[in-house]
Amino acid sequence: MSQDNLPEADPPSAENKIDWSExxxxxxxxxxxxxxxxxxxxxxxxxxxxxKPGMTAVDVGCxxxxxxxTYWLYYGKGGRYFGVDISNELAQDAxxxxxxxxxxxxxxxxxxxxxxxxxxxxxADCVMCQALLMHLEKPELALAEMIRVAKPGxxxxxxxxxxxxxxxxxxxxxxxxxxxxxxxxxxxxxxxSNKGRIKLGRGDQGIGxxxxxxxxxxxxxxxxxxxxxxxxxxxPPYESPIQKHHLESVKKRWLPENEKNFQFWLERERDExxxxxxxxxxxDRILKVVDxxxxxxxxxxxxKEFFFCGTSHLYVIKGRKRLTG
Amino acid sequence: MDQDKKRIDWSExxxxxxxxxxxxxxxxxxxxxxxxxxxxxKPGMTAVDVGCxxxxxxxTYWPYFGKGGRYFGVDISPELIREAEDIAKEWSKGGEASFKxxxxxxxxxxxxxADLAMCHIVLIHLEKPELALAEMIRMAKPGxxxxxxxxxxxSTMLTRQYPSMPDLxxxxxxxxxxxxxxYNIGRIKLGLGDWSIxxxxxxxxxxxxxxxxxxxxxxxxxxxxPPYEGPLQQYHLEWAKKKYLDENQHQTWRDQLKDGFLAGGGDPEDFxxxxxxxxxxxxxxxxxxxxxxxxxxxxxxxxxxxxxKPLS
Numbered sequence: 001m002s003q004d005n006l007p008e009a010d011p012p013s014a015e016n017k018i019d020w021s022e023x024x025x026x027x028x029x030x031x032x033x034x035x036x037x038x039x040x041x042x043x044x045x046x047x048x049x050x051x052k053p054g055m056t057a058v059d060v061g062c063x064x065x066x067x068x069x070t071y072w073l074y075y076g077k078g079g080r081y082f083g084v085d086i087s088n089e090l091a092q093d094a095x096x097x098x099x100x101x102x103x104x105x106x107x108x109x110x111x112x113x114x115x116x117x118x119x120x121x122x123x124a125d126c127v128m129c130q131a132l133l134m135h136l137e138k139p140e141l142a143l144a145e146m147i148r149v150a151k152p153g154x155x156x157x158x159x160x161x162x163x164x165x166x167x168x169x170x171x172x173x174x175x176x177x178x179x180x181x182x183x184x185x186x187x188x189x190x191x192x193s194n195k196g197r198i199k200l201g202r203g204d205q206g207i208g209x210x211x212x213x214x215x216x217x218x219x220x221x222x223x224x225x226x227x228x229x230x231x232x233x234x235x236p237p238y239e240s241p242i243q244k245h246h247l248e249s250v251k252k253r254w255l256p257e258n259e260k261n262f263q264f265w266l267e268r269e270r271d272e273x274x275x276x277x278x279x280x281x282x283x284d285r286i287l288k289v290v291d292x293x294x295x296x297x298x299x300x301x302x303x304k305e306f307f308f309c310g311t312s313h314l315y316v317i318k319g320r321k322r323l324t325g
Numbered sequence: 326m327d328q329d330k331k332r333i334d335w336s337e338x339x340x341x342x343x344x345x346x347x348x349x350x351x352x353x354x355x356x357x358x359x360x361x362x363x364x365x366x367k368p369g370m371t372a373v374d375v376g377c378x379x380x381x382x383x384x385t386y387w388p389y390f391g392k393g394g395r396y397f398g399v400d401i402s403p404e405l406i407r408e409a410e411d412i413a414k415e416w417s418k419g420g421e422a423s424f425k426x427x428x429x430x431x432x433x434x435x436x437x438x439a440d441l442a443m444c445h446i447v448l449i450h451l452e453k454p455e456l457a458l459a460e461m462i463r464m465a466k467p468g469x470x471x472x473x474x475x476x477x478x479x480s481t482m483l484t485r486q487y488p489s490m491p492d493l494x495x496x497x498x499x500x501x502x503x504x505x506x507x508y509n510i511g512r513i514k515l516g517l518g519d520w521s522i523x524x525x526x527x528x529x530x531x532x533x534x535x536x537x538x539x540x541x542x543x544x545x546x547x548x549x550x551p552p553y554e555g556p557l558q559q560y561h562l563e564w565a566k567k568k569y570l571d572e573n574q575h576q577t578w579r580d581q582l583k584d585g586f587l588a589g590g591g592d593p594e595d596f597x598x599x600x601x602x603x604x605x606x607x608x609x610x611x612x613x614x615x616x617x618x619x620x621x622x623x624x625x626x627x628x629x630x631x632x633x634k635p636l637s
Contacts (some may be wrong), residue, residue: 038623040362041544044355081365134570161488165484168502169477169626172524178389180506187502189371206486209546216550216620227624229356229544233527284575307531311480311542 005268018135020063023087024261029063029090031249035242037070037316041229046074048226049157049318053077060084060114060146061132065094067159069101075126076105082119084112107206114142119149126150130159133211137201140214147218150321156220162313164194164206171232171310175296182289189278189286193269196276208315220319236304250306254297266290333450335378336404339577344378344502346406350533351627352385353545361389363539364472364631370440375399375429375461376447380409382474384416390441394420397434399427429457434464441465443472446542448526452516455529462533465634471535477626479521489620490609497602504591504599508582511589523628535632543627551617562614565621569610579603 018025037045051074059067062083074079075267081102085091091109098107112118114132127146133139146156167190178186194205204210215223234246266287273283300306333340352360377398389398400406406424413422427433429447431432434533440462442461448454461471482505495503509520519525527540553562566575583596613619 007379038541040359044359047355052475059588113501162484162486165480165486168483169480171480172521172528180503183506184499184503188495190497191498209486209624210488212548212550212622213620223550225548225622226353227542227546229541231540231542231628233540235527235531235538307528309527309540311477311624313484313526313624315546315624 001280012019016289019087020085021093024264026064026090029066031252032064035245036230037228038230042070042074045226045316046071048224049126049155049159049316051126054079056080056082056123057126057128058082058084058117058119058124058146058149059115060127060129060142061086061135062094062109064089065098065101065107065109066092067128067130068098068107072101072105074301076102079105081105081107082124083107083109084114084117085109086113097215117145117149121148121149122154123149124151126155126157128155128157128159133158133203134207135203136207137203139203139207139211140195140218143211143214144218147220147321152321152323154321156215156319156321158211158315158317160208160315160317161317162208162210164190164208165203165209166311166313169310171308173310174300174306177292177320178289178293184288185282185286189269189273189283192276193272194276196274196278198274199275201270202272208313208317211315211317212319215317215319217259219322221322223317223319225315226319228312228316230312230314232308232310232312234306234308236307238304246308247301250297250308251301252268254294254301256298262294270292334402335400336402339574341379341405344381347564348381350544350557352543356544357385357389360541360629362543364441364470366390366441371395371397371438372441372443373397373399373434373439373461373464374434375444376401376450377409377424378405378445380413380416380422380424382443382445383409386443387416387420391417391420396420396422397439398422398424399429399432400424401426401428420550421451430460432460432464436463437466437469438464439469441470441472443470443474445474446476448473448475448518448625449478449520449522450518452518454519454522455533458526458529459504461631462535462634467634467636469634470590470631471530471634472629472631473526474627474629475523475526477521477523477628479505480524480626481624485494486623487606487610489521489613489618490606493536493602493606494578500595500599500602503595504582504586505528507589507591508585509589511585511587511591515585515588517585522575523626523630526628526630527632530630530632534635536635537633538631540628540630543625543629545623547621549619549621551619553617561621562584565619566614569607570614575607 055075062085065083068081068083083094088111091111095109110118127150138143168187198204212223212225238247270283370390377400380398383396383398398409403426406426410424425433442465449456483502511518527538530538549561586596
């Protein structure tokens with residue numbers, strides 16, 4: 001391992017930290033995760049990950065304990081789950097919720113820092129995270145810390161998306177396709193904003209497919225990855241529970257009653273765009289496109305005409321800590 | 326461009342190779358198990374595979390429907406049909422497999438014939454995919470299953486990542502996006518099919534009156550890591566070499582890209598700039614492969630879409 005592959009030693013800065021217990025963020029912890037996986041996919045993943053009853057699992061940046069209850073069926077019997085989160089409020093909520101799912105095993109919640117996990121070396125059979133590294137200024141440092149806490153031969157597992165790709169590819173929808181110039185402007189916004197995001201210490205949206213190489217450079221073995229095979233597919237008349245859920249998430253994003261939230265995300269993206277070296281006038285141009293598209297969205301949602309089909313680019317990446325050395 | 330020049334002859338070496346090579350390790354085995362259950366495949370089914378090539382869907386799903394089942398492969402190429410027949414002797418145990426030369430727009434089967442009508446990377450090459458899909462539906466039984474495995478290559482190209490390479494400049498990334506998007510516009514104009522068809526099929530099925538429409542993607546990601554040990558890594562490495570280092574193959578691909586790009590109204594000067602960029606990327610990939618530093622990681626957007634023909 002060459003020197004420049006080592007994670008930086010400086011402690012990460014605390015700027016731009018998200019407070020996940022705030023309503024709009026916390027909602028994502030619940031809302032976005034509902035129907036995230038097909039059940040048969042989790043069954044196959046659990047085998048692929050070699051989860052076994054009685055394992056000791058550490059969930060880094062656990063939020064409301066999502067990974068804990070999602071995989072509990074596979075390792076929870078006689079198992080121990082430790083959820084760690086920077087937010088004391090979330091850890092408390094997660095603890096309350098865990099009474100419902102953490103039966104026949106134990107679940108603990110601890111307030112702690114991903115860069116300095118409150119566990120000894122070689123502690124866990126499985127160390128995992130979901131949609132965490134994508135928010136960190138120094139993902140390598142957090143990954144190295146996860147590896148430290150894993151037992152030799154233990155599993156490191158990351159669920160991390162490639163939202164950069166998801167934003168670049170658009171999917172197929174009832175919204176008329178943008179013309180080429182607008183498409184390129186939109187791609188440019190996405191790419192520059194992600195650069196800015198990284199600069200601001202908010203993390204890399206496209207981190208998913210970069211993790212295997214990170215793991216390799218940190219000496220992990222048996223690295224492999226898979227994609228979530230679930231597709232975001234919305235089709236009128238939106239009858240099934242999944243369809244209703246998808247429709248709600250589209251409404252949340254586009255309807256006027258959520259204007260304040262909408263503006264919040266735009267402001268955030270503008271900051272990132274400017275930080276990435278983008279010109280304010282250019283962002284104003286993209287806003288015009290967004291405005292136009294938004295009115296189409298609203299109309300189509302109202303008329304029950306809106307449909308969408310596209311992939312989510314959510315990866316599951318695994319690696320194993322070496323047995324010796 | 327004249328009709329003959331643009332049409333692909335899948336029995337030609339470089340194309341036929343794709344029928345074998347690209348399809349090797351395309352799916353994880355447990356994914357096929359999962360899909361077979363999701364699709365409701367059962368022993369004894371009558372299946373028609375449209376644009377069957379060498380019978381890929383036949384042998385891939387045979388363990389799930391083949392026992393006492395019947396498989397009919399249809400392809401426009403007599404040569405491929407002959408070869409598929411030969412290969413089928415090996416895999417079609419316990420049931421029957423037969424092959425017919427035929428046209429996807431005019432399938433040689435009566436109405437309401439099959440329990441399962443399926444295709445794999447076929448609609449993406451057709452000028453009139455809706456027409457072919459309608460034809461598949463025609464000869465499926467009421468309540469029968471229509472299944473399409475079709476990619477969205479536009480998205481795959483727009484999101485391609487090279488983790489071991491230096492980041493491209495934004496202008497370079499946008500140039501690639503421009504080439505790919507314009508190429509597909511031209512491709513469709515030339516009647517060569519819609520490169521992003523995968524994501525559009527659920528909607529097409531809906532319009533054609535199918536019910537129980539479901540869609541998933543292949544959960545296999547591609548990953549290449551030095552020192553490329555083991556059969557799967559070696560296979561991926563071979564594939565990467567073919568794609569990037571085989572000059573003929575690469576040139577053939579670039580010519581197609583150029584034809585489509587220009588037909589889509591692209592500026593030749595943009596293509597010239599793209600070629601320079603592509604040359605630079607290829608030279609870095611080549612050096613990294615030689616030095617054992619090359620990583621590849623990402624996903625192809627390969628959709629599996631199913632729908633059911635209504636009972637009445």
